[in-house]
Amino acid sequence: MRYSINWLDAAMGFPRGSVLTRAATIAVWALLPLTGQAQMLEEVLVTAQKRAQSLQDVPISVSAVSGEKLERAGILDFADLSAYVPNFQKADTALGPVLLIRGIGSGVNQSFEQSVVQYADDVALGRAPLARMPFMDFERVEVLRGPQNVLFGKNSIGGALSITTAEPTEAFEGRVSAEYEHDYNQQLYTGVLSGPLTGALAGRLAVRSYSDAGYYDNLTSGNQEPGRDEFSIRGKLRWDFNDAITSTLKAEHAAIEANGTPSEVFLNMPSGTGPLSFLFSGLTYPEIGELLGELTGEDVGSEDGVFNFRRSTNVEESSEIAATNITLRLEGKLGAIDVTGVTAWLEYDTDELCDCDQLGLDVLSITQSEDYQQFSQELRFTSPVGGAFDWIGGAFYQYSDLAFDSFSLVDDNNVLTALGVLGDSLGPAGAELTAIGLGANSQTGRAYDSESEIFAVFAQATWHLSAHARMTIGARYTYEEKTASRVIDSRNTATNDFDLEQSIVVNQLLGIDLQTLGELSATQALGPEYPKGFFSTHNLDQTNSEDAFTPSLVLEWDASDSAMVYGSVASGYKSGGFDARGNREGDFFYDNETVVTYELGAKTRLFDNRAELNAAAFYTDYRDLQVSQFDGEAGFFVGNAPKAVTQGVELDGRVQLSEGLSATLSMAYLDFEFKEYEGSCSRPEFIETGVRQCDYQGRRNIFTPEWSGSLGLAYTRMIASGYSLYAGLDVSYVDEQFVEVTLYEPLQQDAYTRVNAQLGLESDRWSILLIGRNLTDEDITSYISEVTLSGGNPFYAPSYAGFYERPQTVALQFNYWFD
Structure with a gap:
């Protein structure tokens, strides 16, 4: 549904997009009458600068969500969290999750380190698959906007997500929780035990199990999809050697299995002029599928091109990930200086099977797997505070190894076989079909290592220039060396040998660049784009080393006892790399990206600490931004956008309206613009103009809504001795935005307003809550992509698939605490 005005404008009566609307809303909110009985706000502590500080004392645009809020609101992962934190998004795509802050993220490619990096207990989790890990027993999550290269490093050029897991407690305590949702049979069970084990040793154990039948109906298989099973376990041991030395050992494991994907074909264009136009002309891609189903005798289901949580695929798609992390944290004293060492081992592996043709019959399926290991060591020294000068500094080392394999399978029981047989029966008139039949019984493999x-070494120092002014200077020096190889090879699955004619057909279908074999003519059935024959195998092996110096400067001034203003300039750097998914031999290496961000902000306390209002305005200049581009056939490759600018304003606030009633408000304005960049044209544009590269100058990027915001209310009232009523309401708004990489205008996600709510009864020992998610039942698309092969050879019928978020759900949650 497309809104002509958004929720804030409607409420205030101003035209859509009016800055006055936002200013007036904030003013009205900030001046809400506060009763004399209202309590003061509890202080929020964060570690955004690697030491515990009040949120109001940190000169960074940061949002913090407590573990209590995560539990009460039913926030299960980063996708849920994004509804509560403007200018932060998590998008699930066909190739994996993407995290973004202020419109900056890393796109979809296995070679990417993320531009927005997770840090769990000070350990970098920079790989995209790890963004799928569920939330369990967290103390808080901090969202740090803008480059965080000095203290966090590891490519956090867009921002950082700092996760603090719950610590062992001095007294024994525990909790069990169960949550059930009826429509899609969602079941969530959590258990936590914590307390002392001996005089100096304390432990904590958390276990989580989740299952979900899925919210899509597969018309071909009859299954409900995507079915999902998750299991997580974390153990922590804290040993206090003495008053000065503490060690904490954490071991955790998580496993996720899913069947099917939350996507469906929804935008279909009729087949145009092509080599097989006599067979397909005027038919949409799903209609071609039905025709091919008749040729092969298969019941393919029916895709109606309407968004209705129905899909038609015949391959039993699957997605599995298992991850293990072991972290040892040592904390001690060197005189008055705190010394912290963090040693971590991380590994995960993934296996995925995709029915990438999105049809209820065999055309193309792709398997892919990742195997990743990471070792890291950080040593950090932190001075005490309270004097004229305080500082933090240290050194960091990380080693990582990645193996990625992918196979595109066109088996013998395949549409291409049927087309080849039909071509044979037509004689010379069916030559094009006969040629396409050569592609059956083939496998194209990709191995990337x-x-x-x-x-790295880093330092940050703060000078207290006066009682009310401070200057902070920081810098990080990083050296990185990468070695990578990529091999692409085509084989006949029956003979395991290379087949020249088959290789030509398959690789032209997939758009893979091949090594030229003189003047040998390509099969003209596959179009004029490939005028010569090619040999499929390419084998690349390269090494690259880089270093970078990234400084920052912050000035702070206490305008009053309850207001602090700051200005900062920070540089950031993300290393270059080697493209895992590209099909073009010449595009293996991509350059590093750099950024400079300027930020002005204010942190204020109002009404005797009953309210807080924080604001930040930023301007960010990116050079050689790493972007993922669709190659027009069956894959993505990495490129660099020479210049891009993102700028905007962020507001965060909370207020204690009365005893038991509190409110939070967050709002963001984001202006993203490519200043210089040529990217892939959309399929319709390419068909119309014949040009593959389009000028993106002046355009917004994917996942960059102009306006976003959230409003939350929480109310607790004692209704009897030991019993209280709890009610929570969370409303979030996201403006229209591109969710497809070629920025095709008809594929924008419309603006939407999502409502979540909670209602329950609580005591000191137990609580029971109703949790409603997406109560307005908004149609929300997280990502759209062109269906593999639909718009190119041999069908020429562009079709798009959308990845849709879960519709309205209402769950019942029960919690029990014991000690």
Whole structure:
């Protein structure tokens, strides 16, 4: 549904997009009458600068969500969290999740380190699959906007997500929780035990199990999809050697299995002029599928091109990930200086099977797997505070190894076989079909391996220029060396040998660049784009080393006892790399990206600490921004956008309206613009103009809504001795935005307003809550992509698939605490 005005404008009566609307809303909110009985706000502590500080004392645009809020609101992962934090998004795509802050993220490519990096207990989790890990027993999550390269490093050029897991407690305590949702049979069970084990040793154990039948109906298989099973376990041991030395050992494992994907074909264009126009002309891609189903005798289901949570695929798609992390944290004293060492081992593996043709019959399926290991060591020294000068500094090392394999399978029981047989029966008139039949019984494999070593040193120092003014200077020096190889090879699955004619057909279908074999003519059935024959195998192996110096400067001034203003300039750097998914031999290496961000902000306390209002305005200049581009056939490749600018304003606030009633408000304005960049044209544009590269100058990027915001209310009232009523309401708004990489205008996600709510009864020992998610039942598309092969050879019928978020759900949650 497309809104002509958004929820804030409607409420205030101003035209859509009016800045006055936002200003008036904030003013009205900030001046809400506060009763004399209202309590003061509890202080929010964060570690955004690697030491515990009040949120109001940190000169960074940061949002913090407590573990209590995560539990009460039913926030299960980063996708849920994004509804509560403007200018932060998590998008699930066909190739994996993407995290973005202020419109900056890393796109979809296995070679990417994320531009928005997770840090769990000070350990970098920079790989995209790890963004799928569920939330369990967190103390808080901090969203740090803008480059965080000095203290966090590891490519956090867009921002950082700092996760603090719950610590062992001094007294024994525990909790069990169960949650059930009826429509899609969602079941969530959590258990936590914590307390002392001996005089100096304390432990904590958390276990989580989740299952979900899925919210899509597969018309071909009859299954409900995507079915999902998750299991997580974390153990922590804290040993206090003495008053000065503490060690914490954390071991955790998580496994996720899913069947099917939350996507469906919804935008279909009729087949145009092509080599097989006599067979397909005027038919949409799903209609071609039905025709091919008749040729092969298969019941393919029916895609109606309407968004209705129905899909038609015949391959039993699957997605699995298992991850293990072991972290040892040592904390001690060197005189008055705090010394912290963090040693971590991380590994995960993934296996995925995609029915990438999105049809209820065999055309193309793709398997892919990742195997990743990471070792890291950080040593950090932190001075005490309270004097004229305080500082933090240290060194960092990381080694990582990635193996990525992918196979595109066109088996013998396949549409291409049927087309080849039909071509044979037509004689010379069916030559094009006969040629396409050569592609059956083939497999194109891709093997990508990379190793990386990172060495870094960093320091940040704060001078207290006066009782009310401070200056902070920081810098990080990073050296990284990467080695990578990529091999692409085509084989006949029956003979396991290379087949020249088959290779030509399959690789032209997939858009893979091949090595030229003189003047041998390509099969003209596959179009004029490939005028010569090629040989499929390419084998690349390269090494690259880089270093970078990234300084920052912050000025702070206490305008009053309850207001602090700051200005900062920070540089950031993300290393270059080698493209895992590209099909073009010449595009293996992509350059590093750099950024400079300017930020002005204010942190204020109002009404005797009953309210807080924080604001930040930023301007960010990116150079050689790493972007993922669709190659027009069956894959993506990495490129660099020479210049891009993102700028905007962010507001965060909370207020204690009365005893038991509190409110939060967050709002963001984001202006993203490519200043210089040529990217892939959309399929319709390419069909119309014949040009593959389009000028993106002046355009917004994917996942960059102009306006976003959230409003939350929480109310607790004692209704009897030991019993209280709890009610929560969370409303979030996201403006229209592109969710497809070629920025095709008809594929924008419309603006939407999502409503979540909670209602329950609580005591000191137990609580029971109703949790409603997406109560307005908004149609929300997280990502759209062109269906593989639909718009090119041999069908020429562009079709798009959308990845849709879960519709309205209402769950019942029960919690029990014991000690």
